[in-house]
Structure formats: C-alpha cells, structure tokens
Amino acid sequence: MNTHLTLLQALVILLPLFGFVVAILAPNKMKKMYLVETGIMFVSLVLAAILFFTKIFNFSEEIIRSQFTLFSLGMGEKPFELLVDLTMDNMTVSLLFMVTLISFLVHFFSLEYMAEDPLKNRYFGYLGLFTFSMLGLVSTGSILFIYIFWELVGLSSYLLIGFWGYKDEAADACSKAFITNRVGDFGFFLGVLTLFITYRSFDLFYIFGEIAKGSYPYGSEVWLTVAGLLLFCGAIGKSAQFPLHVWLPDAMAGPTPVSALIHAATMVAAGVYMIVRLFPMFTETAFIVIGVIGGFSALMAATVALTQLDIKKILAYSTVSQLGLMVLAVGVGAYQAAIIHLMFHAFFKAGLFLGSGSIIHATHSQDIMDMGGLRKKMPVAFYTTLMYALSLIGFPLTIGFLSKEMILTSSLVLGNMTGNYIYFVFVVLTSVLTSFYIFRYIFLIFFGEPRNKHAYEHANDLNIFIKLPLIVLAALCFFFFFTLNPITLHGSYVTELLFKFPDILLPKEITHGFLTASPGNIYSTEYMHSLHESELLATLTSALIILAGVGTAWYMYMKKKLVPKVPEGALGKLYLFSQNKWYLDELYGVTVIKGTHLTAALMSWIDKNIVDGVINLGAWVTVALGKFSAAFDLYVIDGLVNLVAWINGFFSMFIRKFQTGKVQSYLTLAMVFIVLFVMYVFSN
Amino acid sequence: MELFDIFFYAFGAITVIAGAVTVFSKNMIYSAFGLLILLSGVAALYFLLGAEFLAVVQILIYVGGVMILLVFGIMLTGQVKSMPIRENYLFLLIAAVVTGLLCGLLITGLTSKTGSALSSEIQSTSLKELGNILIEKYYFIFGILGMLLLIVLIAAAGMARNNRE
C-alpha cells in the first residue's frame, strides 16, 4: 500500500512536468495545447486529493519514504551514494493538495485573464514547470533535492515574472528577482555544503538524528548556528524577508495570476516551509535571529503598504508582511502556527491577488486613484475580496483568525516566559497596520465615488473563469473546513493530523524558554499551560487590533472621504518615507549597485594600465623572437627542404616511367618479380 | 589406358582448348562460350574426382549464374567486338614470357614434389559427409560467408543503382 502511495505521489509531481513538456514542445499550429496542460493540472489535483485523504485518514502516523541510488562515488566500506528521495509526511501531502488546488484555480483564472495573449502555450507551460518544482520541493527529505527544486522554483519564477519581457519594467524585475535570490541561495548552498561535509549525507532525517545525538558540525554548537543561519539565508531570499525583500514588489510586473500563484501563495512560502522542515536543527541564537528578522520584515512591510497607490504593490507588501509573521512564528518556536498560517494565507492571499487581477482586467488600470465605487459594478469581486480581507486581519469565524491567533498566543507566551515581549509587540503592531491598509484598499476601491468614469463604465464581474476561482477561495476562508471550533485550532484535525511533527523529527535539547528534551513532546508542560491561559487575552487583543485598524481606515476614508495624498509637515516626511519603501531601493542603488560600478571601474583601470602593459611587453618580445625565427627559417630550413625536394625530383624522373596508371601493367610487373623470386628460390 | 584415363584426357583437352578460345578469341561472345565450355569441363573433372555435389553446384552457380551475369555485362556495355589483345607487342611479349615461365615453374615444381601419383579407387563423396564437415568444422566460415553474401547483395544493388539524378 505504501508503494502505491509513493507511486501516486510521484505521479502527482511528474504530471505537471509532463504538462510543461507538452505545452512547450507543442508545434506553433497547435495553439490550444494549453488546454491540455490545464487538463493535466486537473488530473494532478484529483490525484493529490486522493493522496491527501488516504494518507491523512489511513496512515497519519507514518512517514512514507522511498529512496533509490542515482549513482555512488568512491570505494571502500562506505561509498558516497546520491539518493533520490521521495518523502511523504502529513505536511507534505497537505502542501501537495494546497499547491495543486491553487495552481489549478490559477490555471482556470488564466484561461480568461490571458485569453488575448499570443503565447498562451508558453505561459501555461511555465506554470506547469513551476507547479512541478514546487511539488518536488515539498516532497523530498534530501536537502540536496530541496536545493535543486529550490533553484527550479526560482527559475520558473524568473521566467514568469519576465513573461511580458518586452516591457522594460518586467525585464528589469525578473533580473532583480533572480539576482536578489542568488544572494540568499548562495548562503543556502554554503549551508548545504556545511551539513554535507559534516555528516556525509544529504538525508535530513539522518542529519536530525545525528544532531539529536549531539554530533555538531566541527564539533561546536556555534557552527550548527552558522549552518542554520546560512540555510535561513535562502529563506530570506525566497520568502522576501528584510533585507532581501526588494524583489517581491517589483515582481508584480508579471501577469497577475502569476503573482497570485507564485508571489503570494506558494513560492514565497517555500522559504517558510524550508525553515519549518529544518526546525529541529536551529539553535537558540538562530531562533532569535529568525524571529527578529521576521518581526522586523513584518512591521516594515506593513508600514510601506499603508501608502502605496498601486493595488498590486499594496498586496505585495502585505505578502512580505505576512511572510514575516510566519518567519517570526518559527522564531518563537511555533512551527505549527507558521505552517498553518502559510497554508491559510495561501488561500486568502491568492484570492486577494486574483480579485485584484479581475479588477485590473476589468478596468485596465492598477492605480488605486482610478478606482472607487466598484462595489455595485463588481459584486462578486467585492464580496470575495471582503471575505479575504476579513481573513487577513483575523476576523472571527475566518481561517485568518485561527492562524493569526496561534501566532499571537505563541509570541505572548514566549514573552511571559522569557520576559521578552518584542515579538508580541511586532505582531500586534503589524496586525494593527494590516487591518488599516487592507480596509483602506477595500474602501478606496469599492466604496466612495468613482474617480475615473471611463474605468468605472467598463468594470464588470466578467465570466465564470474569473468568478469561480474567487468563490472557491472565498469559501475556503470559512473556518468550518478546518475545525469545528471557531475559537481555536487546538485539538482540531489541522493541528493533530496535518502539521504534527512525527516523533522522529523532534528537536534536540535546546533552551529557548519552552523547548524541552523530553522525547515525544517538544514543548514543556509549563509552556502548554501558559498557552492555554493566554488564549483569551490573545483573542481580546486581536479584537482590539481589528477595531483599531478598521476603525481608523473607516474614519479616514469613509467618514472624511480622504483621498490619498502627501500630508503637510512632519507627517508628510513619514508618508514619503513609507511610500518610497523606506528608500531601500535607493539605498541599495547607492551602496550595492554604485559599489559594483566603482569596483568595475577600478578593475577596468587595472586591466587597461597594468594587465595590458604586461601583455604588450609580452607581445613585443614575441615579435622580436618571431623576426629572428623567420630569418632562420628562410635561409637555413628552406634551403635544406629545397635540397631534399631537388634530390627527390631527380630520382622520381626515372621511376615515373613505370607509372603508367594502367592496372594491367602494374599487375604484370608484379608477376615478373614474383617469377624472378620463385626462380631464385628454386635455384637455391 | 583405363576408362578413367580416357575421360580425363578427353575432358582435360576440351577444357584447355576452351580456355585458349576464351583468352585468345577476338569476339567476346566466342570468349563467353569458351568460358561456358571450360566451366562445364571442370564440372566433368569434378565428376571424375568423385565430387558429384560440387559438380552440380559448379554447373548451377557458374554456368547458370555467373555466366548469365557476364553475358549481361557484355550486352549492357555493348562492346562485343572490342580489340581483344593489346597492340603493344613489347608488353604482349613480356606477358607471354612471364606466364610461360610461371607455367613451366609450376609444372616442374608440382610434378617433382608429388612424384608418380598412384591412382586409387575413386569413390564419390556423399552429400551427408559434405554437410557434416560443413557444419561441424567450418561452421564459422559458413556463417561469415552468409553475412558476406548479404553484404554483396546490398552492395551490388547499391552500386548498380542509377543515381545520376
């Protein structure tokens, strides 16, 4: 049975790759090949659903692994074997289901959104490639294969951001995304190498076992911290955390469904997934760094989102902010909260992006100043977006409430136990700002007077291809798909089945206020106790946060009907600071890019004056030697050669007579000599 | 003079005369017929030596196959009455002397080494015996020859194909 599950898993992963091949290799005449690719995605989704339910309800305690040796290197007792590794635990199947579901919905949405594009085959092919890489990423227990799929995900993201590469903006954005990610991936790669050099294996489960036994890289916990942080570098790049978040907002130059799939729901979640996977190997220092970076990114991105005018930019910074919360959740030790928020966030953020896509498609504008009053024109888009927004701010009865409350509670408990409330402050501030900016988004787009009559006239809900994905995702934002208790996720199947770490993956002994070494339960009883006590407080805080954020937004944009513009005085400077994204792009422009240019100029000077000088000297010496050699050649060697030729010619004149070119004369001549030879032999 | 001797001399004479006609005739058709008779004469000599199967094969393949090919070749190239022998008499002389010398050498060499041959009872070789030795001892050459025939078939067809276009 396990073999069947493994086969099913392999099928789910490989089908999108097949779709990619079919769509990319389709001849130009077969313009409808993208429909085949979409069909293949649907099959993959159905298989993933079957796999999900079978695994969750029948084999929930097992980790199903399948490995085979791709090649082995070296001799001796223990040669290094490169294993192809297919691993499936509950987290994997949930994510497989989630990724295929969102990917299929995005395919479906794109059928209408990209209807006018001439390169549809290529577009859907890239989507298939991306889905394949993402599914592969979550399906392996080998850090090397995680790295390989990690890069594949980056590649498909690059291709899709640059899909409209004829626009300068898109071409720049895809390069920026790729290069920024390289910085993070470099760290990730060093981390992989560190692990490999130490343990001679890429198998994460083996590595965790070794760490639990107390075997650290180079025998020191410092190096374990370093390895963990290097791997976290990859997550910083891919999940757009400060300071490498700058690529994500620019990536909005790609088609909007792509933003929904890749830059909101799945790919950016890869970083969070990865640090959750690696959870058992982080040390206390690593946890602190992760938590602070996550919290700071969350807060910073939320402040930037307050003032943006491009609707996709608002959502992009919102994504950075929410990813920051997930990373923070890992940092405070609540890996379940992180992965659950990852999954729930995927639903409502993909929905928000698809909703914005439908608005963009209807009004042909991305500027919030062109919108206003669209509520009546686009009811489906409005109500679904409202649902997503409520989910995002953590309104009760939505999935956002459940996951956000988990993060809030864990950070509060950590504060209670260690006296360090900084994470809690990060979460609360971020949540307030989130409530404000997302309702600013809704009020400015759907309420008030139309600011652009022309766009307003054109707006409508379009057809089923647009509506259906929005409705499905909005439905998924209700709590009852995931738990029967709308207040908390504790005890629901989500925490008990989907994201419960198997015993084998339990972390080693580390002191972070809540983790203990007792096998079978990574959290101390004290921590669990405190967790239950703090839930009510967290819920109250949550309610206050929503009230504060939404209330402010309502006051500013509904009551006073303010139009976004730069205010006077000191507030104006803050406004510009936020709107210009903390001037980080400019800062990078001055430091990194200018620095590179200066270094390049220095190199160029060295090249021209020093390297070229040496080369020219070499050239002069070569020429002088060459002249001498030429003279020698002309008089000595040529003379010898001519002499030989003359001698040859002299003798050839004689031999030439026998060369008639006629086969028979050659044959006769040969026979003459044979007869003479035989006669000679006989005469002896 | 036994009957065997009479047959040998008769067929030997026919064979040699036919060979001379083949080589010296000015008309290529005569030459071809000379060769035909020569091949038949050799087949008869095989009969005398008890190699009946070989004689049949000789007639089938040489007379029935190779000769047909040669006659077709003569017809296709359409040069029935070409000059038969070179007019360069020096060369002709050299060739004649060389072949004559070779013939003398061969005859003296072969007869002196074998001495006076003893005639023995000639029994015909059975086909079964021939088949056995072919499969048991020479099976490898047999296989190689099969392959060779296949290659020749393809090569001849490929070379004779009219590929001027």
Place this chain on the structure above:
Amino acid sequence: MVGLSHFLVLSSILFCLGLFGVFTRKNAIMVLMGLEMILNAASLNFVAISRFSEKLAPAAGQVISLFIIVLAASEAAIALAIVLNLYKNFYNVNIDEINTLKE
C-alpha cells in the same frame, strides 16, 4: 595411369591461361573471365589434392571449393556492378583507357 600430377598440370595450364587473359585483355569483362578461370584452376587443385591425399578427407577439399564458388559468385556480382559504373562514367569499359590513377 592418371594421377594427382596430371590434375595439377592441367590446373596449372588453366591458371596460366587465365593469368594471361587478365594481363592482356582490354575489356574489363574479359579480365573478369580470366579471373574466373584462375579461381576454377585453384578449385580443381583443392578437390584433386584432397582426393588423392591419404591424410585428408575428400570432403575437406570440396568444402573449400564450395566456398571458392560462393566467393566467385559474389565477386562476379560486385565486379559487374563496378563495370556498369565504369561504363556510366567513362562510356567504355577498356581498362587501359581508364588510367585516372596516374593523375
């Protein structure tokens, strides 16, 4: 008494006649006929020697002759294909006029 030497003398004569034909005839097909004569002479030698020998089985020589016949047949086929190609390229089959080997 006709013995082995008689057959050998006969095959020697046939061999030399064939050789002379190969040396002197202009036409490629005639050269081919000379070759066939040479092969026949050799074949006759094999059969005769194995027949009169006391060590060899008579069938041994005949098998070799059989192989020679096969080879001769395939050689004739190939050679005629070559002759046809010559005719296509030079419009005659006189090998003393085909002396491009000299250039």
